[in-house]
Amino acid sequence: MQPVTQPNGRRAAKQGGEEGQNRKSNQHADANETLSGSGGGEPRRLPCELVVHDGHTQPGALVRADQPWGDAQLAELYDAFVFDGDLPLFLELAREQGPRVLEIACGSGRVLVPLARAGYDVVGIDVSAYMLALARAKLSAAALTARLVNADMRDFQLDEADFDLAIVAVKSFAYLTERDDQLRCLRSTHAHLRPGGLLAIDFMHPLPDWVSAAPGSMRDDLLQRVPERSFTLSRVESVVSTDLARQVRVIRSAYEIIDDRGAVVAKRFVEWPYRWTYRFEAEHLLERAGFTVEAVYGGYQREPFTSTSQAMVFQARKTATRL
Numbered sequence: 001m002q003p004v005t006q007p008n009g010r011r012a013a014k015q016g017g018e019e020g021q022n023r024k025s026n027q028h029a030d031a032n033e034t035l036s037g038s039g040g041g042e043p044r045r046l047p048c049e050l051v052v053h054d055g056h057t058q059p060g061a062l063v064r065a066d067q068p069w070g071d072a073q074l075a076e077l078y079d080a081f082v083f084d085g086d087l088p089l090f091l092e093l094a095r096e097q098g099p100r101v102l103e104i105a106c107g108s109g110r111v112l113v114p115l116a117r118a119g120y121d122v123v124g125i126d127v128s129a130y131m132l133a134l135a136r137a138k139l140s141a142a143a144l145t146a147r148l149v150n151a152d153m154r155d156f157q158l159d160e161a162d163f164d165l166a167i168v169a170v171k172s173f174a175y176l177t178e179r180d181d182q183l184r185c186l187r188s189t190h191a192h193l194r195p196g197g198l199l200a201i202d203f204m205h206p207l208p209d210w211v212s213a214a215p216g217s218m219r220d221d222l223l224q225r226v227p228e229r230s231f232t233l234s235r236v237e238s239v240v241s242t243d244l245a246r247q248v249r250v251i252r253s254a255y256e257i258i259d260d261r262g263a264v265v266a267k268r269f270v271e272w273p274y275r276w277t278y279r280f281e282a283e284h285l286l287e288r289a290g291f292t293v294e295a296v297y298g299g300y301q302r303e304p305f306t307s308t309s310q311a312m313v314f315q316a317r318k319t320a321t322r323l
């Protein structure tokens with residue numbers, strides 16, 4: 001990858017500061033101890049046999065949550081399935097827009113770390129202390145600097161409002177299941193961009209086959225050997241329910257960690273609601289939040305958006321007023 005960034009020297013966030021508080025912080029009270037130690041240094045790897053329950057759901061192997069990555073063990077599995085097809089687009093947008101980049105729902109740093117490595121001045125916010133701990137460890141291992149803020153994308157307030165580019169990658173907006181939450185997120189984002197700044201947001205394109213999948217049907221079957229941890233990870237997603245009126249699907253992801261002898265050493269299920277957004281609904285939302293939609297791409301190479309596109313990536317510019 002590319003040259004090293006310089007420290008950004010930015011001020012602390014108003015909302016609880018770096019690794020600050022958010023509405024779920026009490027659920028993560030001992031998470032930082034478990035993963036990163038009291039000094040906030042390198043996260044300690046959880047042995048894969050250990051099943052950690054965060055207490056935000058019932059005990060047992062099933063987690064019901066508003067998103068999977070607030071759970072320690074699931075967060076640890078996030079990077080096992082490698083995806084980087086969107087990185088060239090985000091790096092190119094940063095080159096075009098300017099050095100100050102805000103990544104909303106930055107997670108374990110899949111996008112944020114390459115941006116920092118390319119020399120951009122990056123701030124990432126995420127609601128999951130576990131995901132941020134992973135991002136922090138990657139930055140520290142690569143001697144890179146980026147500011148990480150533990151905050152909810154529905155309502156965040158940083159001291160800076162001069163970002164050139166904001167990114168919401170890989171369908172993270174779908175965790176916002178209410179239109180008020182969606183609007184608050186877009187308005188908060190708008191408030192942090194400089195006039196003329198750009199938002200790039202990657203929505204799922206809700207193709208008819210996906211929307212009409214019957215309860216019980218299996219989707220998105222992934223299997224990956226993780227050599228550095230000597231296990232194989234399987235993830236199968238199935239449809240629990242689909243509410244067409246709310247545009248919300250409850251998805252069940254079943255994770256299995258399998259050792260090299262073929263024994264399942266851990267199995268977790270997580271059920272979480274996913275809100276899909278249609279193209280013109282997204283346009284209206286973005287416009288209400290004060291953006292002007294410049295482009296809708298059907299893929300990460302800026303392909304035209306068509307009825308069969310697999311992705312729906314918006315490029316929206318901050319304009320003066322909001323409705």
Ligand SMILES: C[S@@+](CC[C@H](N)C(=O)[O-])C[C@H]1O[C@@H](n2cnc3c(N)ncnc32)[C@H](O)[C@@H]1O
Pocket residue numbers: 067069070104105106107108109110111125126127128131151152153154169170171172175
């Ligand atoms: C699919 S991951 C994406 C992470 C990263 N942006 C990437 O592209 O790999 C979704 C992230 O959204 C975060 N998230 C979910 N709901 C959130 C919220 N309300 N506020 C902030 N982050 C949230 C999760 O903690 C998780 O890290």
